[in-house]
Amino acid sequence: MLINSDSGIMVEYNGKRIALDPKNATDADLVFVSHAHTDHMHRSSDIGKVLASKETLRIAEARGFKYHNASHEPHPMFEMIDSGHVLGSKALLIDDRILYTGDICTRDRAFLKGARLPRCDILIIESTYGRKHFRFPRIDDVIHRANMLIAEMYSKGLPVILMGYPLGKAQIITSLFRHWKPLYIHESVARMNSIYRELGIDLGDDDARVYSIKDSDSLKHGPWLMIAPKQGNNSTFVKAMKKHHNAITIAFTGWALTHWHSRFHDYTLPLSDHCDFYELVQVVNACKPNKIYTFHGFAEEFASHLREMGYDAEALGSKCSILDYV
Ligand SMILES: [Zn+2]
Ligand SMILES: [Zn+2]
Structure with a gap:
């Protein structure tokens, strides 16, 4: 099920509402903050239970985003995986099934290691550079x-x-x-x-x-x-x-x-902290998902390219969506 909402991408899973990088207030049971770029954070300190890496929480605090109820502890249902975008950036794997990439880069750069993402059933992937035109040099x-x-x-x-x-x-x-x-x-x-x-x-x-x-x-x-x-x-x-x-x-x-x-x-x-188009396709092929949602940047174009490759893919609207899974 897909419902438009103002508060970013929301996943409903096993009766829990998980908000992914919401920019507005939500009624979620858990708010996941993938990294400390301001377009992924909510100004209010009282947005409920927050999950983020310890680096993200420290950088967020330095940028004036202090969350009252935040945790970076491991949780049996939520696994945070390095996304290689900035220090402390994470993807979120929900119950070994649903993978949300946040912003992602698979290249090693200076002290940062590129992301290696696991297989999943449902992939929610950013598509900032999701157009064939974007092939970054070495x-x-x-x-x-x-x-x-x-x-x-x-x-x-x-x-x-x-x-x-x-x-x-x-x-x-x-x-x-x-x-x-x-x-x-x-x-x-x-x-x-x-x-x-x-x-x-x-x-x-x-x-x-x-x-x-x-x-x-x-x-x-x-x-x-x-x-x-x-x-x-x-x-x-x-x-x-x-x-x-x-x-x-x-x-x-x-x-x-x-x-x-x-x-x-x-x-x-051209030095980027994101995947280029071809690296995004590699991520999708490695994750082997049954269903893909794209967001950010060229979401429509990237989803349509993935459909041509035989994937079941759709773009999330700019206002974002609720994804409901039992
Ligand atoms: Zn970012
Ligand atoms: Zn971003």
Whole structure:
């Protein structure tokens, strides 16, 4: 049974209502928070019993999402499985039958291992890049391309700002490009890096300096590298960096493969924390589900591709749905 609802994806199983990454209030028996990106979390601290990894709960708290009734303890009916998207991100396996991926990436990147998901009966899978157009290059090729670009800018005496989402991508690029000196970490990235460190991830940025907007005069002249939150060339921050330092921006995102994205930054490189289309298909083939629901991004297109492959697949509407299983 499929019923539209405002509160995200809801699974009814054995008389229990399980809300998956709800953004609005729900009457669920259990709320599962797959990871600490803000589009997967609910602002209210009183949303009932929350299940999430200990890393997700810590990062969520640092971002102002503190849940009163949260647990990361193992449960016989609910198994949390690494989803390889950001630190602490999990997929949820309900009673060995229903698998919800949350956001997922199957590639190893720096300190993060790609996801390996089990077989299941019903698969609820994200489809952010669920269109054939999205085939990401090898990570090593992207790293090589970035290092060549940085070297070229250094040889011209120009500083470089590497950009990614402050939670997840920014820590990957800190780890991958920390060998460039002098290294600055933008304060909002530094806050998240220090939580990663507290959670046992060594990003190797101990000798980096934290860049604070209040203290913008502290930047050296000549080439340097900064890790900063992703923002366009018309933002106040980037405008100032270009005016005073001739800085060059390189953004890391899967959307680099679209034409429209490249105009926001000097360079965009396709490094993603999600599966590309072909990796999503691999996940589906490995899970061998009897029924598939797709959500996020190209949900309709991905479901229709899976149907062509012979799967029973359908897209969940943007308002999301209640899935009822006995
Ligand atoms: Zn995410
Ligand atoms: Zn997401």
